[in-house]
Amino acid sequence: MKSISFFGASGTVTGSCYQLNRNNKASLLIDYGMYQGTKDIEKLNHVSIPYKPYELDGMLLTHAHLDHCGRLPVLLQHGFKNKIFMTEPTRDLLEITLHDAARIADKNEAVIPLYTEDDVDILMGYIEIVDYNQPFELGGFEITYQDAGHILGSASLRIVDKQADDDMKSIVFSGDIGKWPHDLLPNPYLFDEADAVVMESTYGGRLHTNEDPLTFIAQEIHAIERNGGALLIPSFAIERTQEVLYLIKQLKDSGKVKAQTPVFLDSPMALHVTEVYKHYGALFNDDFHKIIMTGDPFEFDGLHKLEKNRQSRIIDRVLGPKVIIAGSGMMSGGRIMKHAVKYLPKESTRLFFVGYQGDETPGRLISEGADTVKIMDFHVQVNAHVSKIDSLSAHADENQLLEWLRHINGVKHVFLTHGEDVARDAIDPKIQQTGISRISKPQLNDEVLIKG
Ligand SMILES: [Zn+2]
Numbered sequence: 102m103k104s105i106s107f108f109g110a111s112g113t114v115t116g117s118c119y120q121l122n123r124n125n126k127a128s129l130l131i132d133y134g135m136y137q138g139t140k141d142i143e144k145l146n147h148v149s150i151p152y153k154p155y156e157l158d159g160m161l162l163t164h165a166h167l168d169h170c171g172r173l174p175v176l177l178q179h180g181f182k183n184k185i186f187m188t189e190p191t192r193d194l195l196e197i198t199l200h201d202a203a204r205i206a207d208k209n210e211a212v213i214p215l216y217t218e219d220d221v222d223i224l225m226g227y228i229e230i231v232d233y234n235q236p237f238e239l240g241g242f243e244i245t246y247q248d249a250g251h252i253l254g255s256a257s258l259r260i261v262d263k264q265a266d267d268d269m270k271s272i273v274f275s276g277d278i279g280k281w282p283h284d285l286l287p288n289p290y291l292f293d294e295a296d297a298v299v300m301e302s303t304y305g306g307r308l309h310t311n312e313d314p315l316t317f318i319a320q321e322i323h324a325i326e327r328n329g330g331a332l333l334i335p336s337f338a339i340e341r342t343q344e345v346l347y348l349i350k351q352l353k354d355s356g357k358v359k360a361q362t363p364v365f366l367d368s369p370m371a372l373h374v375t376e377v378y379k380h381y382g383a384l385f386n387d388d389f390h391k392i393i394m395t396g397d398p399f400e401f402d403g404l405h406k407l408e409k410n411r412q413s414r415i416i417d418r419v420l421g422p423k424v425i426i427a428g429s430g431m432m433s434g435g436r437i438m439k440h441a442v443k444y445l446p447k448e449s450t451r452l453f454f455v456g457y458q459g460d461e462t463p464g465r466l467i468s469e470g471a472d473t474v475k476i477m478d479f480h481v482q483v484n485a486h487v488s489k490i491d492s493l494s495a496h497a498d499e500n501q502l503l504e505w506l507r508h509i510n511g512v513k514h515v516f517l518t519h520g521e522d523v524a525r526d527a528i529d530p531k532i533q534q535t536g537i538s539r540i541s542k543p544q545l546n547d548e549v550l551i552k553g
Pocket of ligand 1: 164166169251277
């Protein structure tokens with residue numbers, strides 16, 4: 102008899118954490134992410150959850166996004182003593198992500214940090230590297246990581262219970278499923294068979310547009326080349342920044358934008374992540390693999406990489422058109438904030454959103470047309486031209502989620518996680534139409550039996 106306890110991403114898109122239980126014993130923990138969003142949501146990071154880290158045979162991490170890994174160091178504080186499994190690029194990205202999170206928490210006087218950078222260093226000693234498509238045994242389970250095509254190193258997991266006394270032997274945990282085709286990554290792995298599936302539902306009820314990002318970015322850069330303004334691109338450090346750099350490189354190399362137009366990458370985290378990306382050429386799709394083997398796909402004329410905080414000031418001294426790429430992607434922190442304060446009041450500025458904007462974030466407010474927005478205690482007038490593109494999403498849309506699920510034969514029970522309730526409710530009837538009638542939409546801290 103098996104069950105899953107849902108300790109996060111249950112009716113929300115952050116805080117992923119699921120505990121697989123067998124015969125009333127906690128066996129495996131899958132992800133331990135941070136809640137991100139409004140102050141009320143982030144308070145959940147400090148609420149203790151009824152999980153049992155001391156009973157666990159191991160911990161399985163799907164990928165290095167903060168909403169999947171951000172609470173990991175807390176595991177050790179709570180008595181976990183076993184191994185934490187992940188792919189090698191996930192390990193490299195995790196180290197960057199968690200150090201960044203610890204630094205940000207340390208500077209934020211409004212919250213008590215969950216852990217320190219020293220805790221992150223200790224955590225790294227517990228990591229066990231696994232390869233895609235190489236099954237391994239743990240606590241009577243056979244576990245296989247497969248490429249989820251979401252970010253570099255991301256995985257979906259197939260877990261087979263070798264001691265099962267019922268007919269619910271195999272479970273697939275989707276992790277975050279990538280959108281395909283993708284400029285850099287291969288398509289998500291499609292599983293053939295499973296008895297139960299825990300599936301993300303971020304884009305339940307929604308479809309991506311087919312906007313060509315290359316055309317959009319070219320238009321934005323042409324506009325500032327004409328008016329001499331600044332183009333601000335708030336960007337997530339992992340994956341999105343690398344995609345944007347590669348898009349701009351293509352435009353520069355083909356002469357579609359001017360070689361001399363400066364592009365400032367003002368994000369130390371994104372710089373470190375980009376270095377990790379260059380190490381794992383073999384994990385990209387065939388086309389991008391060829392490109393990365395013959396040169397640096399993230400390097401081009403006019404690119405300035407700013408590591409130190411004080412170097413940011415260089416940007417203001419450059420007159421004329423300039424592109425500024427900085428975190429955070431939702432303008433809820435990071436170096437984009439000071440650029441926003443300076444440049445958003447100027448009519449010559451363009452602000453270009455390349456990713457999802459969470460509820461109540463400054464990015465969401467601006468993208469929905471706010472005239473003024475509060476940033477770093479300033480009430481900033483938004484006179485900039487604002488636009489956004491949806492097609493660079495890292496998540497499969499509803500049609501792709503259904504296609505991914507339909508490929509799996511024998512599914513008797515689906516658990517919908519990592520989606521707002523409105524998204525889960527939208528995709529639920531479409532899953533039922535595929536013939537799967539047992540669909541669970543767990544709430545936080547629910548324990549649900551895996552049943553046929
Ligand atoms: Zn993710």
